Amino acid sequence: MGEDETARVEELARAAYGRLLAILAAKTGDIAAAEDALADAFVEALRRWPKAGAPDNPEGWLLTVARNRWRDRLKSAANRTAAPMEAADDVGLEEVDPEMIPDNRLMMMFVAAHPAIAAGVRTPLMLQTVLGLEADRIGSAFLVPKQTMAQRLVRAKAKIKAAAIPFRLPERSEMPERMAAVLEAIYGAYALDWAAGDDLTREAVFLADLTVELAPEEPEALGLAALLAFSEARRPGRDPEIYAPLADQDPKRWDQRRIARGEALLKRARAKGAMGRFQLEAAIQSAHCARRPGEAPDWRAIAMLYEGLFKIAPTIGAAVGRAAAFGEAFGPENGLAALDQIGLEAAKGFQPYWATRARLLAAAGAPSAEAFAKAISLTPDPAPRRWLEAQNERART
C-alpha cells in the first residue's frame, strides 16, 4: 500500500505538475511562489496519502492544498512586513474549480519563450515549468553546472514576475512569431542530442506533441512534431560510435510506426495551407524516410524542398543543406556553385560547410585534402571526425 501510493504520487507528479503549476502561476505571474506552493502540496500528499489513501480527485486535492499553503505564506509575509492584508486574498484562484482544471500549459510555454526572456534560458525554463524537470537534470543536459543553471532559472522567473509578462495566448496577428519562439525552444531541447550530455529528446518529443494537442490548428506546431517523429524514427538506425550520413543508413532499421505518424502530422500541417520552416524540414526528412533499402532518395525533390527552406529561412545551415542536395541532384559542380554563393565570413567556422565542400570536391575529382583538413579541425566529436578522415583517405587513393 505505502509503496504503491508513493509510486502513485510520483506518477501523478510527472503527469500533473505542469498543469497545476500553470494554473497556479497564471493568476499571479509568480512562477517561483507557485512552485513553492505546489511543492508544499506534494509533500503533504506524500505524508497523507500512504496512510489515508489517495483522494478521488488527486489533482483537485493538490490544487486546493497548494492554494491554502500559498495563502498561509502570503499572510505570514504580510504580518512580517505589515503590508496591507488584501494581498493575502489576492491569489485569485477561487474561481478555479478543482473538478474542472483548465489546461494553461500552452500559456506557460508562451511565457517561457517570450521575446523578453533571453533565448538561451527559454528551453530550460520550459522544461522546468511544463515538465517539472530539476535544474540538475537540465544543467547536465546543457553541460552547465547545476548551480549556474539554477541561477539562470531563478533570474528568468524573477524577470517574468517583475516585468509582469502576461499569462495569455497571443493574438492572432502575433501568433506566428510567438509560436515560432515556442517551437524553437522545444527544438532546442531536441537538438541537445549532440552534446553527449543527459539526453532530453523524449522530453522534447513530449513537448512537441503537447503543443499539437493544445494548438491543433497551428501548422508549424504540426510541422515540428512531424520533424521529431521522422527524426526519432531513424534513431534505431543510428550508432553513436559510428557516424553514417542519412543516405548511407539502412532504412530497414527505421521505425515505420513513427514514420507513419510523421506523415500523418505533415499531412494535417499541409492542409492548413501555410508553409513554414519546420514543415519544410519535416518534408525533407519525409523524402529521406521514403527511400527503399539500397536506393538513393529523390534528391531532386529534396533539392526543391531545400530551395524552399532557404527562401523562408536563409540560414547558413539551410544554404549548406541546399548545396549538398544540389550536388546530389544536379552534379557536384552545381553543388559547389551553390556553396560559393555563401559568404566566406559566415562559412569559415561552420563545420558542415567544409564537410560538404570536401565531399563535393572529392565527388568532382578535384583536390579535396585541404577542405577535409579544415572540416576535420572543426569537428570535436570523434565519430563524425573518424568518418571524415576515412572519406579523406578514400579521396586520396
Add this chain to the structure above:
Amino acid sequence: MRYTMFFYENEVEHNDPTPEEMGEILAAYGAYIGALREAGVFVDTDWLQPTPSATVITLKDGAERVQDGPYADTKEQLGGYVVVDVPDLDAALAWARRCPAAQTGFIEIRPSAMPEEHQDRHG
C-alpha cells in the same frame, strides 16, 4: 598552430563547491580533456587555486619586490588554461565553444608567439 585558452571567471560566484559539485566539475573537465587528447590537439593544461593563494614578484625596478595577492585585482580572475595545437582560430573556437569554462565565465584565446621550433609538445 598553438593557442592558449585562458579561463576567466568570477571567483566569488564559484567558491566553495560541495564535494558533489566538485565531482561534476572534475568529470566535465575530464571528458573535455579526454576529447582533446583523442583528437590529437591537446598540449597542456592546468587548473589554478583561487587568487588568495597568489603571490607576485618583480625585479623590474632594480630591487626585488614580493607582493601578496594577484597581479590585477579584477572581478574576473584567471582560473586555469588549456593549450591546444590546431590549424587556425576557427578550430580553436570550435573547441573553446565545447569547454566547460565557457559556461561559467570567459575564455580568452591567444595564439602562441613562440617560434615553432621552440614549441615542444608535452601532451
